[in-house]
Amino acid sequence: MSAAPLRLLVITYYWPPSGGAGVQRCLKWVKHLPALGVEPTVITVDPAQAAYPVLDNSLAADIPPGVRVIRTSTSEPFAAYQKLTNRPIPHGGFANEGRPSLAQRAARFVRGNLFLPDPRRGWNRHVLRAVEQLLQAGEQFDAVLTSSPPHSTQLIGLELKRRHKLRWLADMRDPWTDIYYTQALMRTAPARWLDARYERQVLAAADAVITTSADTRRLLLGKVPELPASKFAVLPNGYDEADFGAPSLPPTNKLLITYVGTITGQYHVGPFLREVVACIQRHPAVPLRLRFVGRVAREIEQQLAETGLTAYTEVVPFVPHDESIGYLLNTTALLLAIPDVPHNFGILPGKIFEYLAANKPIICIGPAGSDADHILEENQAGRVLPYEATAAMQEHLDQLVAAWQQNPNLDLPAVSHARYSRRALTERLKRLIRS
Known part of the structure; x- marks a missing residue:
C-alpha cells in the first residue's frame, strides 16, 4: 500500500497568465511535485484583478491536470498609480520607466x-x-510555501505560523531590504526600520528559508545571526528538460550573440557594446551581430545608437517563454549580464540555467567571483568579464571570431546539467517539505 501523498499549500502572487521569470519557479515545482508524491494546492490572485507587468499564456500548459488552483480577490493601489502617472505598471526594478517623471517619483x-x-x-x-476556509473545512497540509517577491506574501506565512503553527517554508527569489532598486523608493528612516523588522520577523519564524543563490543565503543569514545556518537552504532556479526537445540550429551566415530577458542601464554593458563595435571594425569580413529578446530599456537603445550598433542589432519584443527557448537554440553564443548594483554577487538570473541547457558559449558581463561566475566555471560554459575589463572583452571577442571562422557551430561538448533540472530541484524541495 503506497503512502499518502504529502500535501503542500503554495501561496504565490505570480502565476499564469502572468509572464516573466518569477512565475516559473513555483510553476515548475508544482509541475513536478505530483509525480514525486506531493499534492500541491495553489493560492494565487485573480488575474482579472492582478497587477501583472507582462502576460504569458503559454505557461499555463505546465499546470498539471488535477492541480487545484484557488484564485482570490485583491485590494491594490495600482489602478490609482496608472491614473496618476499615465504609465503602465512598473516592472521589477522599474525597468520599464527610464528616467522617472515628477509624478513617477511621487x-x-x-x-x-x-x-x-x-x-x-x-x-x-x-x-x-x-x-x-480550507482549514475550517477540515483540510490539512504538511507545509505551506510562500514565494516572493512581492515580499508582502511572506507576511501571509508569518500570520499562518502564528495562528496555526503550520510548517512554513519562506521562498525568497530575491533579497528583501537589500534589493538593488530599494534606493529608488526614497524610503524614510522609519520606513526602512519597519521593512527591516518585517524581514527579521519572517526569517526568525519560518521553519526554512529558501534562497536562489549562496550569496543571498549569506546575506540573509547576517540579518539574524543567532539563527542556525541549517535553516537556510539554497535551491537555485533551473531549466525544464521538456523545454529543450528541439535541436540546436546555430546560424551559419553570421556570428550571432543573443541576450534574452530584461536589460536596463544598471546592467552596465556600455563598455562591452563599444568592444563589439571595435571587433566588427577589426574583422569586417565576419558578420558579427547582436540580438536582444525581451524588454530593452531606453538607455540601452541609446547606447546602441551612440555606438553605431543599431544596424547590427535585432531587437525582439517580449515573447512567450516557449518561443524564447527557440532563440536560445538558434544562436551562436549567449550574452548574460548582472546588474552593477550593491550585493550583486548573489544575483543569479534564472536564465543562466536555461543558457546552460542550450549548450552555447556564454559571455557574462558582471562581477568576477560571483555565484554566476562559479556556475559558469564549474560547467566550463563561458566566462565572466568585469564591467570595465575592455582588454579581456577584446581578447574574448577575437577568440570567438577566430573559432567561428573555423566552424560556425560553437555549441559546447555535451555535458550533463541534471543537478539544475527542475525535477531534480523539486526533489530537493520535497526533502525540505518532509524534514
Missing part, C-alpha cells in the same frame, strides 16, 4: 513609505480568508 515615494513591504500587501487578507 508615486515611488508613496509606494516606498506608505505601502510596506510593498503595494501588493492588499492581497494578504484575501489569501488568509481563503486559507481559513
Whole structure:
C-alpha cells in the first residue's frame, strides 16, 4: 500500500497568465511535485484583478491536470498609480520607466513609505480568508510555501505560523531590504526600520528559508545571526528538460550573440557594446551581430545608437517563454549580464540555467567571483568579464571570431546539467517539505 501523498499549500502572487521569470519557479515545482508524491494546492490572485507587468499564456500548459488552483480577490493601489502617472505598471526594478517623471517619483515615494513591504500587501487578507476556509473545512497540509517577491506574501506565512503553527517554508527569489532598486523608493528612516523588522520577523519564524543563490543565503543569514545556518537552504532556479526537445540550429551566415530577458542601464554593458563595435571594425569580413529578446530599456537603445550598433542589432519584443527557448537554440553564443548594483554577487538570473541547457558559449558581463561566475566555471560554459575589463572583452571577442571562422557551430561538448533540472530541484524541495 503506497503512502499518502504529502500535501503542500503554495501561496504565490505570480502565476499564469502572468509572464516573466518569477512565475516559473513555483510553476515548475508544482509541475513536478505530483509525480514525486506531493499534492500541491495553489493560492494565487485573480488575474482579472492582478497587477501583472507582462502576460504569458503559454505557461499555463505546465499546470498539471488535477492541480487545484484557488484564485482570490485583491485590494491594490495600482489602478490609482496608472491614473496618476499615465504609465503602465512598473516592472521589477522599474525597468520599464527610464528616467522617472515628477509624478513617477511621487508615486515611488508613496509606494516606498506608505505601502510596506510593498503595494501588493492588499492581497494578504484575501489569501488568509481563503486559507481559513480550507482549514475550517477540515483540510490539512504538511507545509505551506510562500514565494516572493512581492515580499508582502511572506507576511501571509508569518500570520499562518502564528495562528496555526503550520510548517512554513519562506521562498525568497530575491533579497528583501537589500534589493538593488530599494534606493529608488526614497524610503524614510522609519520606513526602512519597519521593512527591516518585517524581514527579521519572517526569517526568525519560518521553519526554512529558501534562497536562489549562496550569496543571498549569506546575506540573509547576517540579518539574524543567532539563527542556525541549517535553516537556510539554497535551491537555485533551473531549466525544464521538456523545454529543450528541439535541436540546436546555430546560424551559419553570421556570428550571432543573443541576450534574452530584461536589460536596463544598471546592467552596465556600455563598455562591452563599444568592444563589439571595435571587433566588427577589426574583422569586417565576419558578420558579427547582436540580438536582444525581451524588454530593452531606453538607455540601452541609446547606447546602441551612440555606438553605431543599431544596424547590427535585432531587437525582439517580449515573447512567450516557449518561443524564447527557440532563440536560445538558434544562436551562436549567449550574452548574460548582472546588474552593477550593491550585493550583486548573489544575483543569479534564472536564465543562466536555461543558457546552460542550450549548450552555447556564454559571455557574462558582471562581477568576477560571483555565484554566476562559479556556475559558469564549474560547467566550463563561458566566462565572466568585469564591467570595465575592455582588454579581456577584446581578447574574448577575437577568440570567438577566430573559432567561428573555423566552424560556425560553437555549441559546447555535451555535458550533463541534471543537478539544475527542475525535477531534480523539486526533489530537493520535497526533502525540505518532509524534514
